[in-house]
Amino acid sequence: MVQGKVFKYGDNVDTDVIIPARYLNAPSPAELAKHCMEDIDADFVSNVKAGDIMVGGANFGCGSSREHAPISIRAAGISCVIAASFARIFYRNAINIGFPILECPEAAEKINAGDEVTVDFDTGVITDLTTGETFKATAFPAFINGIIENGGLLPYLKAKQAKEN
Amino acid sequence: MGMTMTQKILAAHAGLDSVKAGDLIEAKLDIVLGNDVTTPVAIDVFEKAGFDRVFDKDKIAIVLDHYTPCKDIKSAELCATARNFARKHSITHFYDVGQVGIEHALLPEKGIVGPGDCIIGADSHTCTYGALGAFSTGVGSTDMAAGMIAGENWFKVPAAIKVNLVGKFNKHVSGKDVILHLIGMIGVDGALYKSIEFAGEGVAELSMDDRFTIANMAIEAGGKNGIFPVDEKTLDYIKGRFTRPVKIYEADPDAEYEREVTIDLSTLKPTVSLPHLPSNTKTVDEVKGMPIDQVVIGSCTNGRISDMRIAAEILKGRKVADGIRCIVIPATQEVYMQCITEGLTEIFITAGCAVSTPTCGPCLGGHMGCMAAGERAVTTTNRNFVGRMGHVKSEVILASPAVAAASAVAGCVADPNDLN
Structure with a gap:
């Protein structure tokens, strides 16, 4: 369960605005976090607090394959991203690093910037404490849950190899 | 099924x-x-x-x-x-x-x-x-x-x-x-x-x-x-x-x-994507004349030998317009060498282009052609997102090598079919 204030953005938030390529030459999470979202929301980094929640529209994370994008969002303090839909590479990358993302078009539409929101990852229930509305996110398939439960793709792979040997 | x-x-x-x-x-x-x-x-x-x-x-x-x-x-x-x-x-x-x-x-x-x-x-x-x-x-x-x-x-x-x-x-x-x-x-x-x-x-x-x-x-x-x-x-x-x-x-x-x-390929006209999404398309005849500062011909999308030949055919005997920076980047060493042996490099340089060693460089605003605030480029690259080729207030228009080369010569977004 996480709780935080919402930072809301529109459709087609691309990886170039999440973390511009000019910062990809220094890929440490702390360094990337300093520049997260700066081309569309210069104040994001100074306003975000640990545990806050990002809400986006359709096709969130489109564009480049840079894993630096979910890494920078997480390192900035965001606890999860809720969107109407995710671009597929961003979706894989978030799962692979064990960063929770939820697909929920209704929540993405109705939650407002600045609302206080809780997310229960076990049930997929999203609650907007400010408006009192609740939403149910699409559940992950069991296979993906396995990756998340192991803490990401590589620990999952390590566990799988250990089992085979 | x-x-x-x-x-x-x-x-x-x-x-x-x-x-x-x-x-x-x-x-x-x-x-x-x-x-x-x-x-x-x-x-x-x-x-x-x-x-x-x-x-x-x-x-x-x-x-x-x-x-x-x-x-x-x-x-x-x-x-x-x-x-x-x-x-x-x-x-x-x-x-x-x-x-x-x-x-x-x-x-x-x-x-x-x-x-x-x-x-x-x-x-x-x-x-x-x-x-x-x-x-x-x-x-x-x-x-x-x-x-x-x-x-x-x-x-x-x-x-x-x-x-x-x-x-x-x-x-x-x-x-x-x-x-x-x-x-x-x-x-x-x-x-x-x-x-x-x-x-x-x-x-x-x-x-x-x-x-x-x-x-x-x-x-x-x-x-x-x-x-x-x-x-x-x-x-x-x-x-x-x-x-x-x-x-x-x-x-x-x-x-x-x-x-x-x-x-139907026969109905297509030269097409561009205006800032800031690749889906923001217009045919070039709808937007020609838009002022530009830079042209980039290259990238994983359009840096192959046919792209170089198309650009060279248009630039041959012509000059890059005053005030326009035209950067040509053959995508591989083989393409670069072909450009030299086929005389394309000479055409580019004579026309006033900068010819670079292979790199992704400007496509992602990395180096070799970043733009300042207020500048606009016609490029043969693949993304025109906010800040993609440099300053957050610069703009990228996606186009084919023919449109990019014609635009370099005209000094604005141009239709290659209009060249004399």
Whole structure:
């Protein structure tokens, strides 16, 4: 369960605005976090607090394959991203690093910037404490849950190899 | 129910008789690719998770193309990390300055990828190799690490969109106009999670370079991959390059497509994408005259020899307009050398262009052509997002090599058909 204030953005938030390529030459999470979202929301980094929640529209994370994008969002303090839909590479990358993302078009539409929101990852229930509305996110398939439960793709792979040997 | 080309390749690599859209599978990989931006992140997770061996040194490609020749000390450190890893693990397909080209032009040219392959690359434009009749898709760094470790990865079998191509091109229309038109038609998420399967008599009209350009931008419609059927042109292209056994997959006649669209090549006009989304398309005659500051001809989308020839044909005997910076970047050393032997380099330099060694450079606002606030470029690259080629207040207009070259000469967005 996480709780935080919402930072809301529109459709087609691309990886170039999440973390511009000019910062990809220094890929440490702390360094990337300093520049997260700066081309569309210069104040994001100074306003975000640990545990806050990002809400986006359709096709969130489109564009480049840079894993630096979910890494920078997480390192900035965001606890999860809720969107109407995710671009597929961003979706894989978030799962692979064990960063929770939820697909929920209704929540993405109705939650407002600045609302206080809780997310229960076990049930997929999203609650907007400010408006009192609740939403149910699409559940992950069991296979993906396995990756998340192991803490990401590589620990999952390590566990799988250990089992085979 | 029959399978699409993509589904057949995935089924074969998962050791299954058949798959259907939505199935989660684990498929064997023929090639795992990374570049100087994504490989160091993959190496970090690879080593932190306690792995010390790659599955097959011959099936990994590491291509230092984004910030090379290194633009600064931080980039040099990234390249050093990738270089040391490649040496430590004796990676066969490792390309550094002097041999390197832009990855998605380089791998087909070197015969590292071919028909029927299952390929992942930690670069979103890895979908380019679908032009060869391969399943090829972009992934992140952790996926690259997993691929390097296990030689396989997980996939959700995609549903498909079929794009029927009919007719023949008019003058100054090429593959870039096809893909920009398609993205304008279906939107930047029109193919989200799906494969884009090209088919129809119009495929034969397309050169391999046109097909690479089209497959390259499947991701710009949200696609998982774009794929072309294998024909004589494909087999001619791979001759003398690709040495592994060729596996040709064809879609079943009763394969299922979620959506079918038809593009009549003879109705296409030179097309551009205005800022700030690739789907924001107009035909060039609707927007010609827009002032510009820079032109870039190159990239994994349009840096191949046909692109260079198209640009040179327009620039021959003409001059880049006053106040315009025109940067030409052949995508690989082979293309660069061809430009020299065919006299294209002389045409570019005489016209007033800067000709660069292969690099992704300006396409992602890395180096070799970043823009200041308020500047605008016509480029043959693949993305026009906010801040993509430099300052957050600079603008990118995507176009074909013909439109880019004509715009360099005119000093504004221009239709190549208007040149005297």
